[in-house]
Amino acid sequence: MRCAVALPASLLLPGAGASPARVQLDFHSAFLMNMHHFLYNLGVHPELLEKTGWTATPTADEMATLRGAVAWYHDNYAKRDLLFDEQMTAIKTALSVADTRRDASGLALPPQLASTLNSVAPIYARCLWAQHDASNRQWIAEAKRLDERYGAEVQEGIARHLQTPFPSTPIRIDIVVETGKRQGGYTDTQTVIPGGRPSYQGLAALEMTYHEISHIASTEKLEEMIDARLKATHRSADSDLWHAVQFYTVGAVVKAVLKRRDGIDYEPYADKGGLFKGYWSPFAPIIASEWQPYMNGKQTFEQAVVRMVDRLPAA
Incomplete structure (x- = not known):
């Protein structure tokens, strides 16, 4: 998902011949962040409430409270984008507190949202949180294991091919069971x-x-x-080419590292999900014929970008 914020001032810039400092991944399984996304997902898909696999079954009164909260999320937030809507970003920032905190009061949240979260918190804690937290922690443990073994090479490959370093400041990564967003994860x-x-x-x-x-x-x-080449050639500025290239690059780097280190045949997310066979199908041959040669050292970054953009349909 596209980032819509200013870049951090501090980036990982290694000296000549040096390996970049490792990016710091700060994983969290936070109660309030998870409860917010749980309710947002149900606000988008209200029918899922009755299908929830509870650890402990809510009482009739608790279900009434949950239905009211889901209806309120549906009316107030379901049509707001988690990444690009300023209010949703402010809510996420406000909820970025200690993982164990369960009280939404005093967090610069809209009053009705804080009240809704506080009404659901004891129900979520009793009936579902242990299950969600365990799932999150299992995911985090596996992600950390993979990062410890492969992360340095993956980071180096991405930074080299995209010619931009990663931030040197820790990156907070909240793991939730479901975001409610069609695309899945999101980042500012x-x-x-x-x-x-x-x-x-x-x-x-x-x-x-x-x-x-x-x-x-x-x-x-x-x-x-x-964007500069699109403008120079009078093509649509709304092209999603950059995102397709990003997906391809990260997937290709991970695939190569896993194969080189442990002989693992990995199918990248975009390939497995058919992203280049659907909406992005026009980009597939362009990336294969222009970006992959750049990744193989056959042409420059600048040449690859120019040639990819020039193969897009004219405006």
Whole structure:
């Protein structure tokens, strides 16, 4: 998901011949953040409330409270985008507190939202949180294991191909069971990942962690050069080419690292999900013929961008 904020001032810039300092991944399984996304997801999909697999069954009164909260989220937030809506960003920021905190009071939230969260908190804590927290922690443990073994090479490869370093300041990554967002994870200067989705589990946890955090700074040069060439050639400025290239690059780097280190045949997220066979199908041959040769050292970054953009339909 595209980042819509200013870049951090501090980036990982290694000296000549030096390995970059490791990006710091600050994983969280936070009660309030998870409850908010749980309710947002139900606000978008109210029918899922009755299908929830509770750890402990809510009482009739508790279900009435939950239905009221879901209806309120549906009316107030379901049509708001978690990434691009300023109010949703402010809510996420306000909820970025200690993982164990369960009281939404005093967090610069809209009063009715704080009241709604506080009304649901004891129900969520009793009936579902243990299950969600365990799922999140299992995902985090696997992501950390994968990052410890492969992360340095993945980070280096992405930074080298996109010619932009990662931030040197810690990146907060909140793991929730579901975001409620069709695309799944999202990132501004902070990342939220739906660890409960099968498509984000296993080896994909490594790819999607690095895919998301690369939205913070790593695509900046790519986006700027694509946008400049689109403007220079009078093409539509709304092209999603940069995002397709980002998906391809991160997936290709992870695939290569897993194969080189342990002989693992990995299918990248975009390939497994058919992203290049649907909306992005026009980009597939362009990336294969122009960007992949750049990644193989056959042409420059600048040449690849120019040639990719020039193959897009004219406005």
